[in-house]
Structure formats: structure tokens, C-alpha cells
Amino acid sequence: MKGICALYDKETELMKSHVFPKFVIKHTKKTGSEYLRRVVEPDKREQDGLKLHLLGFDAEQKFSLREKWFAENIFVPYLGGQLRLDYDENLYYFAVSFLWRILVTEFRTNENLKNRWYFEQLKEVELEWKNFLANGKMPNKYHNVNLFFTERIISHTTDLKGVDFYFTRIMDGTIVSNPEEEYLFMYGKFNRFIFWSVLKSPDYNDELYDVEIHPKKGTFNIPQGLDYEPIATFISNRIREIDKLPLPNQSQQDKIEKEIMKDPQKFWDSDVGQSLYNDKFNLEK
Numbered sequence: 001m002k003g004i005c006a007l008y009d010k011e012t013e014l015m016k017s018h019v020f021p022k023f024v025i026k027h028t029k030k031t032g033s034e035y036l037r038r039v040v041e042p043d044k045r046e047q048d049g050l051k052l053h054l055l056g057f058d059a060e061q062k063f064s065l066r067e068k069w070f071a072e073n074i075f076v077p078y079l080g081g082q083l084r085l086d087y088d089e090n091l092y093y094f095a096v097s098f099l100w101r102i103l104v105t106e107f108r109t110n111e112n113l114k115n116r117w118y119f120e121q122l123k124e125v126e127l128e129w130k131n132f133l134a135n136g137k138m139p140n141k142y143h144n145v146n147l148f149f150t151e152r153i154i155s156h157t158t159d160l161k162g163v164d165f166y167f168t169r170i171m172d173g174t175i176v177s178n179p180e181e182e183y184l185f186m187y188g189k190f191n192r193f194i195f196w197s198v199l200k201s202p203d204y205n206d207e208l209y210d211v212e213i214h215p216k217k218g219t220f221n222i223p224q225g226l227d228y229e230p231i232a233t234f235i236s237n238r239i240r241e242i243d244k245l246p247l248p249n250q251s252q253q254d255k256i257e258k259e260i261m262k263d264p265q266k267f268w269d270s271d272v273g274q275s276l277y278n279d280k281f282n283l284e285k
Contacts, residue, residue: 005056006104007134012056017063019050019101020171023071024190027079032169032272052105062133066094078149079192083222092215093133095145095195099186100129102173118177118184118200125186125199138215146211148194149222152278158236164278166239168192168271176234183230196231204228 003014018025055063069090077085103126106113113119125142132139150167166172173188176196184200198204210224226232 001053003053005059006054007059007062007130008056010056012058014053015055015057015060016051017054017060017101019052019105019173020188020190021067021071021098023067023075024171027075027191028169028171031270050105052108054101054104059134063097066090066097070094075191075193078222085220085222086217087213087220088217089215091147092145092213095147095213096129096139096197097133098195099145099188099197100126100133102188103129103175103186105173106175113175116175116177117181118175121184121199122175125197142197142199143215144198144208145213146196146198146208147213147220148211148224148226149220150192150194151223152274160236160239161243162279163239165272165275166235166242168275170242172238174238176231178230185231185234187234194235201230 001014002011004010005012005014073087074085074091103122107122107126113122128139128142131137153164153167168191171190176185176187177183182200182202183198185196185198187194187196189195198208207228208226210221211226211228
């Protein structure tokens with residue numbers, strides 16, 4: 001379909017762009033089920049991730065180059081057990097492009113966004129990030145971008161349920177704020193990778209030292225330290241919110257059970273099976 005490319009602001013043939021990278025969708029299906037279920041629509045089975053008519057061919061190609069770099073240099077090595085990861089400017093570009101897509105999706109799908117206290121600020125963020133992604137001008141005001149690598153949750157001291165599943169399997173993206181209007185983040189995660197950008201916050205000094213992505217190059221050593229309380233609080237609240245969402249209806253649960261029973265051992269040996277087993281039998285002891 002014809003439309004205005006969200007990155008280059010020109011009329012072109014728009015492609016159905018993945019909000020979450022295609023390689024993430026492929027991996028999630030390969031290590032779990034052939035179908036995907038969004039936590040907000042558990043009765044709906046999808047064979048692909050969320051897509052919008054968002055970008056033209058040139059923008060898609062530009063983003064695809066960085067997605068390929070991330071998949072080959074960060075995604076696959078870390079999931080394969082590598083705990084020291086060197087990176088260059090491609091990681092910063094990929095992270096900004098991922099969070100920017102989530103932000104643009106919010107603008108296009110969240111009817112209440114214009115009534116939020118941070119709406120005008122988010123318009124500034126979108127323009128600054130777009131200028132970087134399209135023209136290479138480094139963000140000045142909204143330059144902070146972070147990446148936290150997660151792993152299996154063997155134990156925890158909270159009352160939360162589904163912790164391992166959230167940290168290792170869920171795809172999630174949203175705007176984060178608090179009622180006191182002190183904090184504002186853009187947030188996105190998939191599999192064992194959590195990204196966020198601090199857009200407004202009291203001084204956080206060195207609390208993001210181990211997770212901040214440097215624009216040019218750097219090295220991540222895993223496990224990382226993360227002492228930034230606002231993001232930890234948000235993630236805990238997010239897991240609690242997801243746990244309160246309704247389960248799939250009985251018909252959909254029957255379909256899930258039928259799919260598992262085709263090869264139960266294969267399911268429990270899979271990444272999703274290990275996660276569900278861990279949450280149910282290890283963390284609920």
C-alpha cells in the first residue's frame with residue numbers, strides 16, 4: 001500500500017514492518033510453539049509478530065542491516081553461552097531503532113496517549129531519534145540507551161509468578177512512567193534481552209554503568225550489575241500485571257494441550273518447556 005514512510009517522511013510503497021525483529025519471531029517459534037500468543041490477546045494465535053505498514057523499502061533495508069548485525073554478534077553468541085560481548089556502533093543504532101518502532105507504534109495505536117503528561121516530550125524524543133536513524137545525527141537530549149541480559153531465574157524472594165517465563169520468553173514493549181511524573185522510559189524486551197531508554201529521571205549517577213550502550217563501541221561483561229531501582233520496580237509490576245491477565249479460553253487451552261501432546265518430551269526439553277517447568281516446580285516450592 002502507498003503511504004508516508006515513518007522514517008523518511010516521503011510517500012512510497014509501505015511494507016508491513018515487524019515491530020519486533022523477524023529473527024526474534026523465528027527464534028521464539030523455533031524454541032517454543034509454531035504459534036505466538038500476545039499476553040493481551042491470549043485467545044488469538046498468530047504465526048508472525050506484530051506488524052504495521054510503517055516503513056518503505058529503503059528504511060526496511062537500513063534497519064535489516066543492523067538487525068543482522070545484532071543477531072550475529074549479540075543474540076546468537078549470548079544465547080550460545082558467550083558472556084563477554086564486544087560491540088560497535090551497530091548496537092546503538094539497533095537499540096534506538098527497536099525502541100523508536102515501539103514509540104511510533106504507541107503513537108499509532110494508543111488513543112489515550114495525547115492525554116498523558118509526557119505526550120509532548122515523546123514527540124521530541126521521536127523526532128530526535130528519527131533524525132539519528134535517518135540522517136546519522138547523534139541524539140543530544142535523549143541519548144541514553146541500555147541493555148540488560150537476563151538468564152534463567154533459579155530462585156527469587158518475591159511473591160511473583162511466571163518470573164522465568166517473563167525474563168526469558170516474553171516480547172514486551174511500552175512507555176513507562178510514574179504518577180509523580182518523575183520518571184519516563186521507553187521500554188522493549190524480547191527473549192533474554194531488555195532494552196530501555198531513560199527519558200526523564202532524577203540523577204542516576206553510576207547506576208546504569210554496566211548496562212548503558214555506548215554509541216561507538218564497548219564491551220558487555222555478563223552478569224551485569226543493575227542498581228537502578230525504577231526499572232527493577234517497573235519489571236516487578238509488569239510481571240504482576242501479566243499474571244493477572246486472563247488465560248486463553250478453554251478451546252484455546254485444549255489446542256495448546258493437543259500441540260504439547262504430539263511430543264511431550266520435545267516440549268519439556270524446549271526453551272519454553274524449561275521455562276514453564278522452572279516457574280511451576282522450582283520457583284513455587
